[in-house]
Amino acid sequence: MTGELSPIDKAKFVAAKRAAGLVEDGMRVGLGTGSTAAWLVRCLGEMVREEGLKFTAVPTSTRTAELAREVGIPVTSLDEAKWLDLTIDGADEFDRDLNLIKGGGGALLQEKIVATASDQMVVIADAGKEVENLGAFPLPVEVIPFGWQTSQALIEETLVSMDVLGRSASLRMNGDRAFMTDEGNHILDLHLHRIGNARQLALVINQIPGVVENGLFIDICDTVIIGYGDGNVEVRDINEGTVEREKLDFVETDNLFSDLSD
Structure with a gap:
């Protein structure tokens, strides 16, 4: 599957795959909206089915909720969950201070509420989303x-x-x-x-x-995971001041996302 993906889609995939590894049994996790977040939901669904991962998701939009249910992820509301361990979402832009522009998918209100009701917010993005100054994206x-x-x-x-x-x-x-x-x-x-x-x-x-x-998310994001088309990922933690780099192997026969069109 990944051999047929564009470099941008490969970048989104490896960022999502790396972020999915942060989810642990028993967690309450906010799931973002948009194309990169959809890759994440698919990755987590695979972990639920094949590895027995048990967690509860709070989606940030109707379409994310529908996809989560489709892949077998238990879904609840933020009112029911009350507080989240982690939210993972995409971004339309991010700068060096991990300030964001979000809302290209139209779910900025729920995304901001869910992100601020979490112990940690992790953003997953391809390298093209990083900017010197916010604002090129509307x-x-x-x-x-x-x-x-x-x-x-x-x-x-x-x-x-x-x-x-x-x-x-x-x-x-x-x-x-x-x-x-x-x-x-x-x-x-x-x-x-x-x-x-x-x-x-x-x-x-x-x-x-x-x-x-x-759609300005200021001082909300804690970590950004940046994906690259060659399988490399970079993890920047603004609280710890750390930058980690690693490479994820593609699974060429995987058809997990073959029906994903976002």
């Missing part, structure tokens, strides 16, 4: 549908005083309709190009009426 902001155009205007007005290069916001679409989150909200994508002060921007945006949450 920053998602979840807003309630009522008055969303007013919220958009207020956000764009606020951006004038922020340390960013771009100041436009667009409504995310799903075909010819506005994209809807699991909570029934809309997403505005902010085209900022570069964010000079992510912490300030996150705080200011969340004060705007109609804004539910933004």
Whole structure:
């Protein structure tokens, strides 16, 4: 299987495979949303079936919950679990301080709630997600549908005083309709190009009426596992200040992800 994957998909796979090894029996684990997180769910499902791994998952979206159940992972709610040992999720961008932009998959609200209700957050990503400054990827902001155009205007007005290069916001679409989150909200994508002060921007945006949450994850991620197309992985722990490198072998006959299309 892996021999047919693109280098980016190989990178996602090895990052997910390395992160799956962090999950231990009895853990309560948050499962992220997106293409890299989907590889993780498949890896964990294989460990449940073939190795007898026993843990409980709290998914961050409806589609992650559906995939987890499909591969045999027991699923519960955050209210039931109350607190998590670990959350593993992807990211659209991360910087040297492990600050993130998330929400490209539209699940930023649940992802942020689950991540902050965990002892540890681990991000899995291919090397292309690392940036010098956040902002090249559009920053998602979840807003309630009522008055969303007013919220958009207020956000764009606020951006004038922020340390960013771009100041436009667009409504995310799903075909010819506005994209809807699991909570029934809309997403505005902010085209900022570069964010000079992510912490300030996150705080200011969340004060705007109609804004539910933004996709800046500041001081939430503890570890990033970076995958490379040649099978190498790099594990950076910001709390310990450590960097570890290793290589994972591909299993060429494995068809675990043959039906995965994300």
